Amino acid sequence: MVIKPKYKGFICLTAHPLGCYLNMEELVKRAIDAKPDAVTAPKNVLVIGAGAGYGLAARIVSAFACKANTASVILEKPSKGNRTASSGFYNDNAVKQLANEYNVKDISINADAFSDEAKALLIQEWRSSYGDEKIDLLVYSVAAPKRTDPKSGEVYSSVIKPIGKPYHNKTLDFHTGQISEISVDVAEEQEIEQTVKVMGGEDWQLWIEALLSEGLLAEGIKTVAFSYIGPELTHAIYKDGTIGRAKDDLLQKSYIISDLLTPLKGEALISVNKAIVTQSSAAIPVVTLYVSLLYKVMKEKGTHEDKLDQMLRLFFNNLYAVDSKKWDDHLVRLDDLEMAPEVQGLVAELWEKANSENIEQISDVKGYREEFFSLFGFGRDDVDYEADVIEY
Numbered sequence: 001m002v003i004k005p006k007y008k009g010f011i012c013l014t015a016h017p018l019g020c021y022l023n024m025e026e027l028v029k030r031a032i033d034a035k036p037d038a039v040t041a042p043k044n045v046l047v048i049g050a051g052a053g054y055g056l057a058a059r060i061v062s063a064f065a066c067k068a069n070t071a072s073v074i075l076e077k078p079s080k081g082n083r084t085a086s087s088g089f090y091n092d093n094a095v096k097q098l099a100n101e102y103n104v105k106d107i108s109i110n111a112d113a114f115s116d117e118a119k120a121l122l123i124q125e126w127r128s129s130y131g132d133e134k135i136d137l138l139v140y141s142v143a144a145p146k147r148t149d150p151k152s153g154e155v156y157s158s159v160i161k162p163i164g165k166p167y168h169n170k171t172l173d174f175h176t177g178q179i180s181e182i183s184v185d186v187a188e189e190q191e192i193e194q195t196v197k198v199m200g201g202e203d204w205q206l207w208i209e210a211l212l213s214e215g216l217l218a219e220g221i222k223t224v225a226f227s228y229i230g231p232e233l234t235h236a237i238y239k240d241g242t243i244g245r246a247k248d249d250l251l252q253k254s255y256i257i258s259d260l261l262t263p264l265k266g267e268a269l270i271s272v273n274k275a276i277v278t279q280s281s282a283a284i285p286v287v288t289l290y291v292s293l294l295y296k297v298m299k300e301k302g303t304h305e306d307k308l309d310q311m312l313r314l315f316f317n318n319l320y321a322v323d324s325k326k327w328d329d330h331l332v333r334l335d336d337l338e339m340a341p342e343v344q345g346l347v348a349e350l351w352e353k354a355n356s357e358n359i360e361q362i363s364d365v366k367g368y369r370e371e372f373f374s375l376f377g378f379g380r381d382d383v384d385y386e387a388d389v390i391e392y
Contacts, residue, residue, distance in 0.1 A: 001082060001388065001389055002385070002386060002387070002388055002389070003016050003017075003385070003392060004378075004385060010279060010282035010288075011279065012279065012372070012376045014083075014376065015084050015086060015087035015090055015376040015377050016084075016090075016378055016383065016385070017084075017093075017377065017389065018389070019376070019377025019378055019383050020090035020091050021094040021097070021377075022377075022383065023091070023094075023380075024091055024094035024098060025098060027057070027060050028060055028064050028095070028098045028102070030308055031061050031308065031312070032064050032065065032102070034061075034312050036065060036315070036316035040320050041065075041066040041067075041068065041315070041320050042062060042068045042136050042137035042315075043069065043136055044068060044069045044130065044134060044135050044136050044137070044218065045058075045062035045070045045071070045136070045137045045139065046071050046073075046122070046137070046138045046139070046211075047071070047138075047141065048072075048073045048113050048139065048141065048204075048207060049073065049113060049141035050074055050139075051074040051075070051076045051086070051089070052088050052091065052278065052279070052375065053141065053143070053276070053307060054226050054276075054311060055072075055141030055142075055226075056091060056095075056307070057310065058139045058311050058315075059106070060095065060308065060311075061308070061312055061315050062139075063106040064098075065312065066315065069105045069130050069133055070099075070104075070105065070106045070107070071106075071107050071108065071122065071126055071129070071130075072092075072106070072107070072108040072109075073108070073109055073113045073122055074088055074089075074092050074109075074110055075088075075110065075111065075144075076089035076092060077089060084392050087375055087377060089110075092108050105129070105130070107125060107129050109125055112148070113142050113203065114142075114144070114147045114149075114150065116150045119206070119207060123211070123216065134215075134216055134217060134221075135211060135216055135218060135221065136217075136218040136222065137222050137319070138207065138208070138221070138224075139223070140203075140204040140207065140223065140225040144199075145157060146158070146198065147198040147203070149197070150206070156194040156195075156198050157198065158194065158242070158243075159195055159242055160184075160237065160241065160242060160283065161185065161191060161242050162184055162187065162236050162240070162242075163186065163192060163240060163241055163245065164186065164240075166183060166185055166186055167182075167184040167236045168181065168182070168183050169285070169286050170286070170289065171289055172288045172292060172359065173288075174292065174365055174368050174369050174372065175369070177356060177360055177365055179354060179356045179359060182286070184237060187241070195242040195243065195246050196245055196246045196249045199246035199250075200246040200249030200253065201249050201251075201252065202249070204223075204225050204250070205253050205256060208223065208260055208261070208268075209260065212260065217264055217266065218264070219264050219265055220264065220266060221261055221267075222266065222267055222319055223257060223261070223266070223267075223269070224269045224271050224332070225254070225270055225271070226273055227250055227251070227271070227272050227331075228247070228272060228273060228275065230290075230335075231339070231347065233286070233348065233351060234284075234287060237284065237285055237286060238284060238287070243284070250270060251329075251330065253268075254269065255268075267330075268330065269319075269330050269331070269332055271314055271332045272332065272335050273310055273334050273335060274310055274334060274337065274338045275290065275291050275294060275338060276291070276306060276310075277291060277368055277371040277372050277375070278375070279375065282372060288368065289351070289363075290347070290351070291368060292363040292365040292368045293364075294338065294347055295364035295367055296350070296362065296363050297343050297346045298343060299364060299367070301342075301343065303337045303340075305337065310334050313334060314334055318332050318334075350363065
């Protein structure tokens with residue numbers, strides 16, 4: 001089958017296995033070539049949500065830069081009939097293949113991270129693969145539209161909505177370059193509660209409790225979950241909206257988890273990361289326009305970082321640094337370059353000017369578009385996209 005990109009809005013419906021493999025190979029080589037300035041590095045790492053984005057990058061840094069025993073939980077779809085697998089499925093296969101080639105230990109299970117079954121399966125696989133080794137770093141990076149409560153069986157759905165008053169602003173269709181006005185209605189209380197149930201920290205805590213009960217966490221354990229704050233112009237739809245409420249819960253759970261880890265002298269942290277192109281972020285109104293402008297400014301300033309740059313900085317400039325940067329209120333601020341006043345000032349100026357006629361010139365929408373399709377293995381110069389793909 002010849003595999004071409006097919007998309008519907010912010011969702012890409014196809015993925016290219018060779019393109020995904022080559023993407024992973026590049027990330028792996030960069031991780032191997034990194035020169036960490038660290039006192040120590042984690043030896044046994046579990047990444048919950050490692051099929052794409054920051055979770056995937058954390059997995060690669062753990063396995064290939066730190067040479068740690070690495071286990072991951074993903075939820076990805078294999079190919080079926082004429083439908084390709086998800087990009088995360090191809091990414092996972094590629095990382096496991098590369099781990100074998102480079103003689104590092106990386107395993108994964110494909111299961112719903114929210115379920116009790118996934119936790120039991122991971123524990124079984126960990127012991128089978130790594131014996132008595134205990135986890136000294138747990139990365140939690142799950143973003144999902146729905147969650148089934150493992151105790152009640154109730155299904156919760158997350159929404160991206162403002163709280164208190166409707167949101168009006170402009171947004172960008174990165175496929176066409178058209179800027180239009182968007183209005184988003186206020187979230188109802190039940191929608192807020194359900195979004196917190198899906199995107200908050202409850203499942204993170206359940207993972208910690210499950211692993212504690214099995215004695216699988218090492219003394220000095222660190223656990224980190226990912227969050228985002230962003231600029232004031234996105235606060236109404238993100239930081240002060242339903243997603244932001246879920247991130248507040250994530251922070252609150254970090255206090256509870258740190259208390260749970262006190263006997264092990266462990267700690268729970270929130271890494272506030274930089275805005276990057278992901279399928280999840282593409283679903284948030286105004287974020288596409290903001291990121292396109294941000295990329296333009298940061299690339300010109302030479303301060304742009306991708307997901308691997310961010311995770312290398314998290315591991316080797318923060319969690320395991322020789323001179324570790326101090327964090328406040330459980331937060332590691334990896335968004336410092338993004339939130340620099342001069343960067344945000346320039347982005348704000350471009351935001352006011354941006355329209356459908358000038359967007360290609362004043363932003364990096366072209367780079368955004370290319371990076372979006374790259375997530376699914378498309379747009380590489382070293383792949384013949386007219387060639388028949390036999391195994392997909």
